[in-house]
Amino acid sequence: MLLAQAPDGVPTITRGDDLAAILVPVLERMSWPDGSTGLADGDVVVVSSKIVSKAEGRLVAARDEAERDSVIEGETVRVVAERARPDGTTLRIVENKLGLVMAAAGVDNSDVPQGTALLLPEDPDASARRLRRGLHARTGVRPAVLVTDTAGRPWRRGVVDMAIGAAGVDVLSDMRGSTDAYGRELRTTVIGVADEIASAAELVKGKVSGRPVAVVRGMGHLVTPDDGEGAASLIRPPEEDMFRHGVADD
Amino acid sequence: MLLAQAPDGVPTITRGDDLAAILVPVLERMSWPDGSTGLADGDVVVVSSKIVSKAEGRLVAARDEAERDSVIEGETVRVVAERARPDGTTLRIVENKLGLVMAAAGVDNSDVPQGTALLLPEDPDASARRLRRGLHARTGVRPAVLVTDTAGRPWRRGVVDMAIGAAGVDVLSDMRGSTDAYGRELRTTVIGVADEIASAAELVKGKVSGRPVAVVRGMGHLVTPDDGEGAASLIRPPEEDMFRHGVADD
Numbered sequence: 049m050l051l052a053q054a055p056d057g058v059p060t061i062t063r064g065d066d067l068a069a070i071l072v073p074v075l076e077r078m079s080w081p082d083g084s085t086g087l088a089d090g091d092v093v094v095v096s097s098k099i100v101s102k103a104e105g106r107l108v109a110a111r112d113e114a115e116r117d118s119v120i121e122g123e124t125v126r127v128v129a130e131r132a133r134p135d136g137t138t139l140r141i142v143e144n145k146l147g148l149v150m151a152a153a154g155v156d157n158s159d160v161p162q163g164t165a166l167l168l169p170e171d172p173d174a175s176a177r178r179l180r181r182g183l184h185a186r187t188g189v190r191p192a193v194l195v196t197d198t199a200g201r202p203w204r205r206g207v208v209d210m211a212i213g214a215a216g217v218d219v220l221s222d223m224r225g226s227t228d229a230y231g232r233e234l235r236t237t238v239i240g241v242a243d244e245i246a247s248a249a250e251l252v253k254g255k256v257s258g259r260p261v262a263v264v265r266g267m268g269h270l271v272t273p274d275d276g277e278g279a280a281s282l283i284r285p286p287e288e289d290m291f292r293h294g295v296a297d298d
Numbered sequence: 299m300l301l302a303q304a305p306d307g308v309p310t311i312t313r314g315d316d317l318a319a320i321l322v323p324v325l326e327r328m329s330w331p332d333g334s335t336g337l338a339d340g341d342v343v344v345v346s347s348k349i350v351s352k353a354e355g356r357l358v359a360a361r362d363e364a365e366r367d368s369v370i371e372g373e374t375v376r377v378v379a380e381r382a383r384p385d386g387t388t389l390r391i392v393e394n395k396l397g398l399v400m401a402a403a404g405v406d407n408s409d410v411p412q413g414t415a416l417l418l419p420e421d422p423d424a425s426a427r428r429l430r431r432g433l434h435a436r437t438g439v440r441p442a443v444l445v446t447d448t449a450g451r452p453w454r455r456g457v458v459d460m461a462i463g464a465a466g467v468d469v470l471s472d473m474r475g476s477t478d479a480y481g482r483e484l485r486t487t488v489i490g491v492a493d494e495i496a497s498a499a500e501l502v503k504g505k506v507s508g509r510p511v512a513v514v515r516g517m518g519h520l521v522t523p524d525d526g527e528g529a530a531s532l533i534r535p536p537e538e539d540m541f542r543h544g545v546a547d548d
Contacts, residue, residue, distance in 0.1 A: 049331070050502050052300040060479075081299070081331030129540040141540060149453040158487075159478040198487075202452055202541035203399040205534050206470045206490025208497075210454070220456045228409040229310075229508070237408075237448075240456025241501065247458075248498035251491065251517060252300050258479070267501060284455050290379040290391060291452035291541055 050266040053078060054252040054259035061260075063105035067095070068182025071261060076187070078263060090268025091191040092217055093183060094249035096260040098156060100175045100195050100213070101166050110165035113137075116157060119165050123153035128291070141200075146172065147283040148212060150199045169195065172213025173278030180215040180275065191263075192217035192271045194279070196246040202291065209250035211242035214279040218242070218270045241270055242279060300516040303328060304502040304509035311510075313355035317345070318432025321511060326437070328513060340518025341441040342467055343433060344499035346510040348406060350425045350445050350463070351416050360415035363387075366407060369415050373403035378541070391450075396422065397533040398462060400449045418447065422463025423528030430465040430525065441513075442467035442521045444529070446496040452541065459500035461492035464529040468492075468520045491520055492529060 055078045059070065075093070076086040087093070101107075110116040124142040128149055131139050144153040146168060156166040169175045176193040184190045195213030200206075211219060219242035226237075249262035286292060305328045309320065325343070326336040337343070351357075360366040374392040378399055381389050394403040396418060406416040419425045426443040434440045445463030450456075461469060469492035476487075499512035536542060 050300075050302040050498065051331075052498075081301075131540050139540075158482060159480065161480060162482075198489075201490070203393075203534050203539060204460070204490060204493065205532050205538075206488050206493065208490045208494055230409065230411060232408060232412075238456050239448075239500070240451070240454060240458045243454065243456065244458055244497035244501050247494035248300065248302075248501060250489070251494050251498060282455050284453050288455075289453060290381050290389075 050248065050264065051080065052248050052252045052262055052264045054249070054254070054262040056259060058099070058258070058260055061099040061102040063102065063107065065103040066182065067100065067103050067179055068186055071095075071179075072183065072186045074261070075183075075263065080265070087183065087187050087189050087191050087263065088265070089189050089191070090265070090271050091189070092194060092245055092264040092267055092271065093179070093191045094194045094196055094246060094253075094262045094264060095179065096253065097168055097172060097195050097197040097212055098159065098166065099260045100169045100172070100179075101156075104169055104175065106167040106169065107160060107164045108167060109163065110157065111163045116155070116165055119167075120153045120155045123155055123167060144168070146212065147280070148197075148199070150197070154197060168197065169213065173215065173280055174213075176213035176215035176278065177275045190216065190273070194242060194246055194249070196249065198250070209243075209246040211246045211279040211282060214242050215275040216272055217245070217267075218272060218276065219279055219282050221270065240282065241267075242282065245270075300498065300514065301330065302498050302502045302512055302514045304499070304504070304512040306509060308349070308508070308510055311349040311352040313352065313357065315353040316432065317350065317353050317429055318436055321345075321429075322433065322436045324511070325433075325513065330515070337433065337437050337439050337441050337513065338515070339439050339441070340515070340521050341439070342444060342495055342514040342517055342521065343429070343441045344444045344446055344496060344503075344512045344514060345429065346503065347418055347422060347445050347447040347462055348409065348416065349510045350419045350422070350429075351406075354419055354425065356417040356419065357410060357414045358417060359413065360407065361413045366405070366415055369417070370403045370405045373405055373417060394418070396462065397530070398447075398449070400447070404447060419445065419463065423465065423530055424463075426463035426465035426528065427525045440466065440523070444492060444496055444499070446499065448500070459493075459496040461496045461529045461532060464492050465525040466522055467495070467517075468522060468526065469529055469532050471520065490532065491517075492532065495520075
């Protein structure tokens with residue numbers, strides 16, 4: 049059984065906040081169907097990158113559209129595709145410094161003070177490891193941590209959450225070598241489990257509910273004592289990337 | 299709280315099987331943390347397209363690589379990208395008859411008898427509606443139904459599940475018009491909730507566990523009396539598609 053909940057009561061996070069110290073009392077108030085409360089070993093704590101960025105002081109000035117464009121440009125490594133919007137602005141899908149391909153390079157201007165924009169954490173895997181250590185130090189249990197962000201997908205409408213930072217959880221579940229019911233080897237099935245956990249967590253966190261943290265229980269078989277290779281390993285290397293040079297359809 | 303479980307005991311499905319009749323006893327054996335059993339209103343029943351296809355008799359002959367290629371070609375509307383694999387075969391990402399962009403046009407040759415391949419359901423939204431009606435007729439409750447398949451993503455390693463058929467559930471959750479904590483309107487946030495539910499369900503179903511059905515509970519706010527517009531509405535229309543002509547990197 050998979051269980052996921054997003055506790056209420058996470059306060060507004062600002063620069064310099066110790067996320068583990070702030071989240072532990074919130075997480076300890078969670079109650080579970082079996083009557084237990086709080087975190088347990090094998091839990092995956094899923095945190096929106098937004099509050100990680102805020103704690104890490106990644107808010108920058110972006111007083112107008114031009115400043116915001118220049119912030120995005122500063123985060124951009126290459127443009128993958130671009131298209132004119134009906135309102136005259138340009139939608140650019142770009143690869144950012146983290147290797148993530150997303151609109152606006154992952155620069156966020158919702159739920160931030162007017163005149164500012166929020167950059168993604170500089171090293172989300174390091175952020176996840178740090179939060180994992182902090183949660184362990186304060187609770188004695190060793191959950192895994194995912195840092196998530198929201199992105200669109202080519203060909204499909206709607207955004208979904210994905211893992212951009214990870215500590216202590218298999219981000220890919222490799223089924224190759226397993227055989228199907230007819231004895232044939234499964235050739236290509238490597239499952240993006242961290243992204244699936246991020247999506248499950250989004251369903252309980254929501255976008256405007258002020259619940260930036262969720263706990264996913266029941267995935268303990270994916271949780272590891274070591275921090276592991278992190279979500280950076282989810283990024284397809286250039287030589288496997290068939291959509292490296294997207295072409296705008298304008 | 300979101301809960302998801304994938305019951306054991308779904309028998310092998312073959313052509314002509316009545317999926318609702320076969321699944322109801324399996325689903326009725328599920329037990330939930332609150333002590334209840336079976337299905338309830340507001341549940342989302344998530345079914346792998348594989349068993350829907352098998353019930354609908356979508357198995358075709360594919361005795362060798364050449365026949366399999368010709369089956370894939372028959373399902374292909376256009377090639378979006380292609381690349382030579384190290385083993386000399388060609389990996390093609392194509393749009394299939396349903397408008398889905400995937401490798402091998404969604405033609406499946408794992409967990410099917412030797413010498414055959416399995417096509418996707420001809421109309422997965424109709425399959426979802428039919429199963430929903432059947433479940434309602436047999437149980438009196440009216441869950442939603444998703445039919446799911448597995449696909450890769452550009453730029454990210456690992457496959458994830460997505461919804462290719464839907465009945466009775468909002469496939470997109472439109473947050474536009476909502477405001478953030480600073481009073482600004484959320485401009486672009488339409489969430490692909492059906493795909494997120496499909497991903498959550500995959501985490502409990504798994505690929506080789508013989509559990510092709512999961513039930514996701516706690517998403518009743520997305521479940522609707524009407525069958526709704528289905529998963530076809532998740533497909534990005536050509537005029538919004540910035541990756542219509544992917545370019546192979548060879």
